[in-house]
Amino acid sequence: MSCSQYLEPIFRKSTDTNSHDTLFDRSSTMRIISRYRSNYKSTEEIAEDKPTSGQAIDFAIKFQRSDAGCRWQKPVLESPVLNVAQNIRQEFSFDKGHQIISPTIENMDLLLQTERVLEVLNKGIREMVEGIFYDVRLLSPDRATDYVVGGWIVIPKYDRNLEHEIYRKLGDVIRSNPRLLLDFHVIASKGRELNKFISGRYKRYNPWSDYVC
């Protein structure tokens, strides 16, 4: 099976920002990456199959707690939340002057490492927060091998001690993964329309209103 056949389900055209399909499905992507990694032979052999520059990884995921029992769960794919998350991903990156990374064989290891870091982060803070948005981007155009994983960690209301606790957890993650650059911001959701706060452009949905635990 060719590289493009493995990757096609997860790498969509980045211009299709209004489709739910543009979002990154985490579990299936990990399976695909695993299959891909176990099959590829060398960079030269698969060079022709690399995704084009017009394709980007949709890496925005929202974790949320359900109303019943505060269980940690993944979002429903049909939720408008995901549409907003996709737009936030783009908005956030463009605001920062960064560029969403394109998937290549060279950065597969980084994506896998990122997944592991975020798993650790989620375990550390999930009882304290309402949700997390994140993406992966280049540090700067002239530093094409350095990536930043960043986004928003949303807490219910302004609380200095809670913010400090989350930052302490983030510090732990950074120290155990010094190669990765993390850029997460903690924000309080109370009284804010978060979709506007984060993206500035999306006035239709308030993705958090249905999910406050």
Place this chain on the structure above:
Amino acid sequence: MLEVKESLAKAERNRNFILQKLLQIVDKYPDWVTIVAFYCALHFVDAHLLRHHSIQREHHEERARDVAIYMQDIYPAYKRLFDMGFRARYQRIEDSPTKDEAQSVVDYDLPEVEAYVKQRMA
């Protein structure tokens, strides 16, 4: 890139501006209080990283990582200052830090960073 002494001078100048002028208008402009407070902290951190680790950074993300690794005790305070300043600079006026948030970074987070750096400069 600034030398240690120059970074400390800028940090103190920013700190004095907050205490002598900006706190008088914190009700109306809490965003500017947080912006100056963050850059005050940044210069303190830069001075420490250069003096003790010979590190000079241009990117916020790299500097924040260095603080997490080399200045672990003040990472939460520094990141909070960074976030407040970031929101004040890039978000809508309605989403900027509130007066309470601005006052708290001046009362707690910035003094924490300053004390940490100055104790190690002697």
